[in-house]
Amino acid sequence: MPAVSVQLAFDELGTPLRETTFVVFDLETTGGRAGSDGITEIGAVKVKGGEIIGEFATLVDPGRAIPPQIVSLTGITQAMVSNAPKLDEVLPAFLEFATGSVLVAHNAPFDIGFLRAACAELGYHWPKQSVVCTVRLARRVLDRQDTPSCRLSALAALFGASTMPTHRALDDAKATVDVLHALLERVGAVGVQSLEELLDYLPEITPAQRRKRGMATHLPETPGVYLFRGPNDEVLYVGTASNLRRRVRQYFTGSESRGRIREMVALAERVDGIECSHALEAQVRELRLLSAHKPTYNRRSRNPGKFWWVTLTDEPFPRLSVVRTPRDGALGPFRSRGAAADAAASLSSAARLRTCTDRIPATGQRGSPCALAELDRCGAPCAGWQSTEEYAPLVSRVSSLIAGTDGDLLRTAADEVDTLASAERFELAASRRDELAALVRNVASAHSMAALAAIEELIAASPDGSGGWEFAVIRHGRLASAGVARRGTAPMPVVESLVASAETVIAGEGPLRGGSPEEISVLLRWLHRPGVRIVRTTRPWAEPARAAGGWGEWLERVSQARALETAS
Incomplete structure (x- = not known):
């Protein structure tokens, strides 16, 4: 059968849930204390688009006795785990099985806590994967009329799960899969269609606010700056994003816990977007807009330029x-x-x-x-x-x-x-x-x-991660022009075009030649990133070596001493 091409709707911007790979897992342990108690069993189910695409199940030798009450609860005895592999053999296999997926567990903090402790003990890097807790999601989706309890057994019964939980890892993971799918159907009805929206979902957002997500439909999926405007066209809030449309939509379906921002969203009448060549240009434009508009809901705009x-x-x-x-x-x-x-x-x-x-x-x-x-x-x-x-x-x-x-x-x-x-x-x-x-x-x-402020013109390039370059033309500590040369595009003609169209900057007085300290700080952080190269400069970019330049090692020793003093 030929593959069917499905066009994404606006509600599915980001990573569609049907294209997201979830690894739903469960652990059985010797107790409730991560780091002190051991893991006795791991069970996991890999699902995508509602279909099971893999399973992982193994008993684990915890290296310690299993308390009688745990044996009574799970049915896992000491004899069952005596010949089972130890955690140092099982953990890397599970991490590989879960690579590139979203981890899901019922009461996820418990299970994730054990895995983190195991990684720390055995010297494995804990992958920064997204995590979904079905307990937390159920509490946000369901009310007391649906179910008085969010225990896995209660939810499995409510949704008619094909596998009922038995306090064995694989059975509980399979039950959690059915619970997850049922909960995703519920949140889909209120407009949560992407992974990003799922992770950011909050019930506190009113239906009226959720309906405002249409204000983001005209925004491009490019880096830039966004401005929330109020009833009188006043600027309420300014922010930056690597993907304007996705970021702005998160204000209407997202986990925004700041009361001031929720208030701002309720007041907003429209959102304007300014496309930028790359993140550096967006950061600089944000600073300038904050200084110009002093928006009420930006904390950074309260004392702009006060140095x-x-x-x-x-x-x-x-x-x-x-x-x-x-x-x-x-x-x-x-x-x-x-x-x-x-x-x-x-x-x-x-x-x-x-x-x-x-x-x-x-x-x-x-x-x-x-x-x-x-x-x-x-x-x-x-x-x-x-x-x-x-x-x-x-x-x-x-x-x-x-x-x-x-x-x-x-x-x-x-x-x-x-x-x-x-x-x-x-x-x-x-x-x-x-x-x-x-x-x-x-x-x-x-x-x-x-x-940096003393240099009449400095042109720098940073790899864009896809074989191209991001350029910045800096004059007296100000970003005068920004652009990109994507992979396959000759970079130097782009540079010459950016220089020709760059803003004219006349140096002012003072150590920074009249430049903004905040903007210069942003430019310096970008210039010091790994991989950034200087294309050319009107004068050498050099900092004094005879003053504070050689004190890096001394400062590091001070930091270490302060850390020891704090620890003691």
Whole structure:
């Protein structure tokens, strides 16, 4: 008989359930504690399109005694498992049987917990497969009028299963297959036709909201940005997706537990989509739209572009100040004023800069009001200043660190941590160590961002996973153009076309040349992905090596030390 071609309806976007392979399984165990109790039997049935395509069943030697009450419940005796294979022989065979499928079990957390514990004990990687729990699905589909209990025996009787559960693994798995098929028929009646919709199914979504899934039918199945709009055409929410149509539909049939988002969906009148060449372009467009519209239901839009910087004041005896507007020679950006203030305090302490806000006369004479009033509170050597020339080297060390030309200040701070530890002042040493680690990370991040923002034009390519390339034209830390060359397409003509049509970017002031810190961060993460290549650049992309560049190993040791301290 020739194969019949079936055209998918809009309700079946994603992976249709009739094309999904399920492995319905059950375990019998010596008790209820995964990791402590053992598995005595595994039974599984592989189904697709309502048809059984494979079975797996075996007793397992649990390596321990089976309690009498378990023998009474399952009928599996010690004699039955004495010659059975051990779990280290059975587990790889079961994992292979279940590869590429959706796992299904009745009370899945119990069975999955035992399998995870077994994988961890035997050194096998636990595959990140989708899991469907028929107990959970039944509770969402059925009510008390249908059945007072969601036990497997009750559901098997309700749906007239061909195999009744017997507390033996294969029989229980076969009963669960019939229960699964009956439940899928129920959810299909409310519009759940794909695997994605099944995994995201929630009864809390009202029928009115579910009917709104038609608002996604005009969207393409491509990467992009989507905008939910309200009754007055206002932007309620902005998001990104690798598949616009599929992602937006999930808001109407999906497991969205956030109350604010459910409220947003109820208000939405339409959804607009903006197609993008690839995920990077979608991320950047999302940031720009969040900044432009400040949608009510996006948490990230509440304080867009709100960053802080640390800079030296312009006075005879400079101190470090936290400011909102960056200028050349500033350190940042910082997400919060508190983080910027902590960095300023760490730098001031390491360099012994003054922290008092009083103005000091240019002569810095002993006995000046600032020296007498601030010495004890500030801790800086105010009383010892004789001239600005004596203070200048302290300022120079800070400037050199921010500029990336010298990291001597960080080494001095690290030496102080070692001195405190040698003196067995461990708590203070740990506190100073953590402050220094935060400072090193901030300096490294600032240098990375400033280095990218300084480049007039950088063109990079990333493999698309299918033999083609995704391109980004970056100018002064902004995405000026994006495109793709699919497999079989000559890449360089695409690059030249993207450069010719790229946005003109004029550099601004400050370390980031006026660029958005959030956008630069997104671009840096993309550029540092494995496989990304630089096609060409107007100047070498280089970051300072003499400041925070060589501190990676030290930061790793700090992370390990903190982990040990937390564990203890």
